[in-house]
Amino acid sequence: MRRVILIQPKRDGRVLGKAPGSPYTLMRLASLVPDEIPVEIWDDNLRELPMDTLGEGDLVGISSMTITIERAEHLAKIAHKQGAGVVVGGVHSTLLPEHVQTFAHSSFIGEGYYTWPQAIQDFAAEGIKGLKPEYKDESWANLAGIAPITDRVIQMVDENNNYWTPYMEITRGCPRNCDFCTAIRVSGRRMRLRPVEEVVDEIERRGIKRFFLTDDNFGLNFSTDPEYCVQLFEALMKLDLKGWTCQSEMSIAKFPELLEMGKAAHLDKHFIGFESVNPDNRSSLGGKSKGLAMQTSEAIKAIHETGMGVVGLFVMGFDHDTPATFQAMWDFIRTSEMDGVSTTVLTPYPSTPFYDQVIAENRLLDVPWSHFDTSHVTFIPKNFTPDELRDAYDWLCRKIYSPSQIALRGLRSLRRYPVSMAGKKLFGSFSTDYGYRRAYSWRHSL
Ligand code: B12
Numbered sequence: 431m432r433r434v435i436l437i438q439p440k441r442d443g444r445v446l447g448k449a450p451g452s453p454y455t456l457m458r459l460a461s462l463v464p465d466e467i468p469v470e471i472w473d474d475n476l477r478e479l480p481m482d483t484l485g486e487g488d489l490v491g492i493s494s495m496t497i498t499i500e501r502a503e504h505l506a507k508i509a510h511k512q513g514a515g516v517v518v519g520g521v522h523s524t525l526l527p528e529h530v531q532t533f534a535h536s537s538f539i540g541e542g543y544y545t546w547p548q549a550i551q552d553f554a555a556e557g558i559k560g561l562k563p564e565y566k567d568e569s570w571a572n573l574a575g576i577a578p579i580t581d582r583v584i585q586m587v588d589e590n591n592n593y594w595t596p597y598m599e600i601t602r603g604c605p606r607n608c609d610f611c612t613a614i615r616v617s618g619r620r621m622r623l624r625p626v627e628e629v630v631d632e633i634e635r636r637g638i639k640r641f642f643l644t645d646d647n648f649g650l651n652f653s654t655d656p657e658y659c660v661q662l663f664e665a666l667m668k669l670d671l672k673g674w675t676c677q678s679e680m681s682i683a684k685f686p687e688l689l690e691m692g693k694a695a696h697l698d699k700h701f702i703g704f705e706s707v708n709p710d711n712r713s714s715l716g717g718k719s720k721g722l723a724m725q726t727s728e729a730i731k732a733i734h735e736t737g738m739g740v741v742g743l744f745v746m747g748f749d750h751d752t753p754a755t756f757q758a759m760w761d762f763i764r765t766s767e768m769d770g771v772s773t774t775v776l777t778p779y780p781s782t783p784f785y786d787q788v789i790a791e792n793r794l795l796d797v798p799w800s801h802f803d804t805s806h807v808t809f810i811p812k813n814f815t816p817d818e819l820r821d822a823y824d825w826l827c828r829k830i831y832s833p834s835q836i837a838l839r840g841l842r843s844l845r846r847y848p849v850s851m852a853g854k855k856l857f858g859s860f861s862t863d864y865g866y867r868r869a870y871s872w873r874h875s876l
């Protein structure tokens with residue numbers, strides 16, 4: 431065996447010389463490669479990939495979510511032609527392994543913590559013919575001691591120079607099972623926690639000063655494991671961090687002490703899936719929200735009172751939505767004083783309850799997987815034509831991501847800090863909305 435090459439297929443490219451987010455998934459997987467085998471991370475967003483150097487004895491592992499699977503397939507076919515062994519893992523492979531098997535030697539289902547080391551051994555022993563068509567992690571791994579990022583990987587990736595936002599995993603899982611979300615299938619129903627000392631060790635060795643948590647629903651830990659949150663915050667308070675952000679739910683508003691501790695631990699902002707301001711959609715929201723604007727406003731206010739920021743995430747196109755819902759959404763967003771906003775089009779990802787419904791009702795549109803990016807319409811909505819939903823989405827995005835709205839929310843976010851911290855907080859105050867504006871604009875180039 432010559433080497434292991436791990437590839438992140440392109441989507442965003444560079445912004446002002448750096449790629450948006452670090453290849454965290456690949457950093458964890460590369461750390462599972464035994465020291466005696468050379469390993470490289472190739473990030474398609476960062477540079478042109480030297481595909482012509484691939485050959486026999488190379489094991490190529492590609493990670494892909496649904497929107498990048500066509501690019502993953504393209505790269506897999508080149509690697510295959512060059513004589514390399516090609517395996518694909520990640521969300522899309524976990525949800526639709528039979529698709530991945532049409533172009534890779536192996537597909538991975540699940541987190542790969544048990545099966546990825548096995549596949550490396552199989553390839554080292556017998557080359558391509560040693561690889562199985564499917565590797566499946568049968569159980570959810572205990573996260574203690576699992577795939578700590580090695581120093582060789584940290585040096586190789588050089589995150590601080592190459593990427594704007596480092597990612598970090600602290601907990602994993604979500605039991606909510608919202609109709610449209612894949613979390614239960616890719617991360618499991620039970621919340622799993624990384625030991626606090628491992629989290630601190632990873633932050634220190636990576637030398638990162640700010641990060642975005644990959645946790646599906648970090649805020650749910652406030653309800654399910656407040657003791658863990660206390661220990662985590664006490665440890666992170668002692669670190670010299672510029673700030674970090676996480677995905678949450680509005681139940682965190684009920685825990686002002688934890689919010690205050692989080693703030694002291696440099697936690698800046700909660701990205702909260704409010705999803706809808708239409709109460710008729712509540713059965714799709716896994717019990718985390720009733721879709722009531724009043725309740726949402728109160729939660730935002732309570733979180734703001736502890737000095738934390740709120741980025742609201744909204745979804746358009748539920749079966750109960752009507753044109754009045756979108757006007758209500760804009761009215762709510764305009765007046766709610768949030769620090770950032772993301773609106774997305776409801777998207778039927780394979781293996782979700784919503785996907786099953788759309789298939790059963792023959793409502794899936796024939797579009798490429800790259801359109802499953804939550805900015806395109808990929809199914810026939812109930813109360814609109816696809817064009818009408820697309821137009822409503824454009825209407826809302828043009829309002830939300832206008833330069834004046836972005837400036838307003840960014841300044842609001844910046845004002846939360848003393849003037850002495852303005853330099854530290856400037857990037858984070860505007861980057862979220864800028865990123866969402868960019869993601870929305872992407873649609874027009876596809
Ligand atoms: C962090 C994150 C992001 C980040 C970074 C994404 C990135 N490109 O790295 C940001 C915020 C930018 C983002 C954006 C989006 N995201 Co996102 N994101 C996540 C999140 C929360 C965590 C992913 C992560 O890093 N986990 C930690 C690492 C360690 O684990 P992992 O990636 O799951 O990988 C493990 C296994 O899958 C496996 N594995 C993965 N790859 C490979 C490869 C090989 C060879 C092997 C052996 C194993 C293997 O091993 C890994 C270690 O266990 C997931 C939810 C989730 N829990 O997966 C959603 C998720 C991946 N995102 C999703 C979506 C929809 C999006 C957006 C389209 C949303 C939007 N509205 O724009 C955009 C797309 C942006 C883009 N341009 O790529 C969906 C994808 C659904 C799908 N079917 O593809 C998910 C699953 C959320 C959800 N619950 O529905 N996202």
Ligand code: SF4
Binds near residue numbers: 608614718
């Ligand atoms: S609460 Fe969030 S992570 Fe959990 S299932 Fe719902 S959308 Fe997914």
